[in-house]
Amino acid sequence: MKETEEYQPLLAGITDREGTELCAQLRQELVDDVSKTGGHLASNLGAVELTVAIHRVFDTRQDRLVFDVGHQCYCHKILTGRREAMATLRQYGGIAGFPKPVESVHDAFIAGHASNSVAVALGMVRARQALGEHYKVMALIGDGALTGGLAYEGLSNAGACGQQLLVILNDNGMSITPNVGAVADHLAKQRLKPQYLTFKRYYRRVMNSNQVGRKVYRFTHKVKQALKQSLLPCSMFENMGFNYVGPVNGHDLAGLTRAMRYARELNEPVLLHVKTVKGKGYAPAEENPDAFHGVSPFDPATGKAKKKSGENFSAAFGRTLTRLAQQDRRVCAITAAMMSGTGLEQFQAACPERFFDVGIAEGCAVSMAAGMAKQGAIPVFAVYSSFLQRAYDMLIHDVAIDKLHVVLGVDRAGLVGEDGETHHGVFDVAFLDSVPGMTVLAPSSYAELEGMLEQAVLHVNGPVAIRYPRGGEGAYRGDAGPGHAAVLRRGDDITLVSYGILINDVLEAAELLAGEGIQAEVVKLNVITPLDPELVLESVKKTKVLLTAEDSAAHGSVGERLAAAVAEAGLTAKVLCRTSGDKFVTHGALSCLKQELGLDSAGIFRAALEEVRKDG
Structure with a gap:
């Protein structure tokens, strides 16, 4: 932004009274919209006045507003030209549930994971300084995100920068300093x-x-x-170099606006401490903010979900781990601020002295698990696949080099649906395979998850991961046993290979192929690292055609490794690898994403049919 350019915040002209009325209207719209689409509700309800105040004082077309996590950005989206598009929130082809620069110039930076906002904002300050520009920079971070170490690395460097930078701390629960x-x-x-x-x-x-x-x-x-x-309560921030302002009532729009106007005039790092109530203005969300953090469609009159949630892999994992812990006092559970999401409520209730929540600090969780394993405990870290990405260094340095027995429950593995690019668990197959000594198990049913978790906790040496999807099991309810792989269906025309929940689509595709007179042999992998290709190679010698299906990134996929094994064995065979591809996958219902990628049963069937008929 040049000094001569027009500077006009979107809500610069509204009065305090008009702003208060707007906040009430936004809250009603949030409840109505999210009740239809699902999404993050409580965090957005708590940030209504905060968002309106920002848009009264700053021009986000030019000023840079960096959200941390970004699940509190819905009001921002409504105010920046996407009100009508809220009906498509998190839907395939619609707007994302997180900030996304390709959607709007008002979205300064992609978001989805926590604790990076201050570091990103500092980078923008450095660019502004280097290029001689004059826009303002803000980082909006919650107290939960402050449990992540990256937040403090950012604060430490930002406080020393001596440049205009506003960090807005949205404190809706945790007391930083009383x-x-x-x-x-x-x-x-x-x-x-x-x-x-x-x-x-x-x-x-x-x-x-x-x-x-x-x-x-x-x-x-x-x-x-x-x-x-x-x-x-400001000494920590001021010791870092910030001018501390607050605490401010986050639901007093006039006071918030005053504080932001004051902070805007200061040519130095400022930390504005704002106290808010998560779920503000909607009684069910205020009474139970955790339950309304992320919701499926619900009845706005009662707050009750329209569709009851049934059993899922996370619950099966938590239930089994609790049983194992009651049998063996060495078993401990670790979470990174995701106790409910990873199904560990039962464990926490049954074995509170062996349950550890480290906050949003996955690296800390893995290093702590390494220390526990070194001293004889059996630590089990339940973590979303996309969040485990942050702890790759610790897996190598702290766990793998010393061959420590740390168990990873890799939740939300594969495509996760509406949360999109930042949350799809499509990279763990490749990066876990690169860790020496790692074992990776891939259950396809609750029965297999229970057996594999017991195997991982009590019988596998060294680091071991069990990867399982979001949601429930499919038609396949079997248990293929302890081997590396199993043949679920015999056939002579083509070999279909998969693992995890996608085995359901492969089995359905095999049924469709049978209707065309093509007999597919279906091989299900139980262990994907280290990969034992023997059963697959035996099948390919017979069929001469191999098709692999997996909702993981193309590079480093199991399909690539099997293709290499076929070549090394000197087999003359056609190999097709169907994966989530080499690009980031958008948000949308899982059925839509699988159809787009050709990973549903119809897509696998068409690809197999075309290849068999081509060769035939």
């Missing part, structure tokens, strides 16, 4: 009054006009800092 009674509350309120802010700007300008004034200002500033550090 306020010290009524005196602290009173001083915080006094510091945010318009009269105080006006006087502070005037005093700074006058005292900096001559040498004597500057000496007096430095002395009074030191006295003020000492008083603040003894009475206000």
Whole structure:
């Protein structure tokens, strides 16, 4: 942005009263929209006034607003031209549930994972400085994201940058440092009054006009800092180099707007501490914010889900792990702020002394697990596949080199649907295979998950991962046993290979092929690292055609490894590898994504039919 360009926040012209009315309207729209599409509700309800205040003070066409995680961006989307598109939120072909720069110039940066916003915003500050531009930069981060170490790396560097940067801390639950009674509350309120802010700007300008004034200002500033550090919850941030402002009532729109206007004028790093209520304004979400963090479609009148959720792989994992822990006191469970999401509520209730939540700190979880394993415990870290990506270094350095027995429950493996690019678990197949000594198990049913988890915890040496999908099992309910692979269907015309939940689509494709007079041999892999291709190679010698199907990235896929094994064995065979591809997969219902990628039963059937008929 050049200094001469027009600067116009979207909501610059509205009054405090109009803004309050807008907030009420936005809350109603949020409940109505999310009740139809599903999505993140409680976090968005808590950030309504915060979002409106930002758009009263900053022009996000030019100023850069970096969301942390981004699941609180719905009001931002509504205010920046996407109100009508909210009916398509998280739907295939619709708008994303997270900030996405390709959607709007107002979305400064992609988001989906936590704790990176301050570091990203600092990068934008450095670019602004290097290129001689003049826009403002903000990072909006929640107290939950502050449990991640990357947040503190960003804060440490940002506080020392000496440039304009506003970090907005949306504190909706965790106390960073407790306020010290009524005196602290009173001083915080006094510091945010318009009269105080006006006087502070005037005093700074006058005292900096001559040498004597500057000496007096430095002395009074030191006295003020000492008083603040003894009475206000800001010493940590100010020690990092931030001008701390707050705490501010996050639902007082007028006060929030004042604080942001004040922060906007400061040419230095500022941390604005905002206290909000998660789920604000919608009683079911206020009473149970965790349950309304991420929701499926629900009845807005009652808050009850329209479709009851049944058993799923996460619940089966948690139930089995609890049983194993009750049988063996060495078994411990670790989560990174995802106890409910990974099905560990039962474990936490049954064995609280062996349940550990490290917050949004996957690297810490893996290193801690390594320490536990070194001392004789059996740590099991339940984590979403896409979040495990952050701990790759620790898997190699802390776990694998010393061959430590750490068990990973890799939840949300494969395509996850509506959360899109940032959450699809399509990379773990490749990166786990690259870790020396790693074993990766791939159950296709609850029965197999239970057996493989027991095998992983009690019988496998070294690091071991069990990868399983989001949601429930399919028509396949069997248990292929302890071997590396199993033949589920015999045939002579083509070999179909898969693992995990996609075995259901492969079996359906084999039925469709049978209707065309083609007999497919279906091989299900139980262990994908280390890969034993013997059973597949025996089948390919007979069929001469191999088709693999997996919802993982193309490079480093099991299909690539099997193709290499076929070539090394000197077999003359055609190999087709169907994967999620070499590009990021968009958001949408799982059925839509599988159809687009050719990973549903119809797509696998068509590809197999074409290849067999071509060769025949």
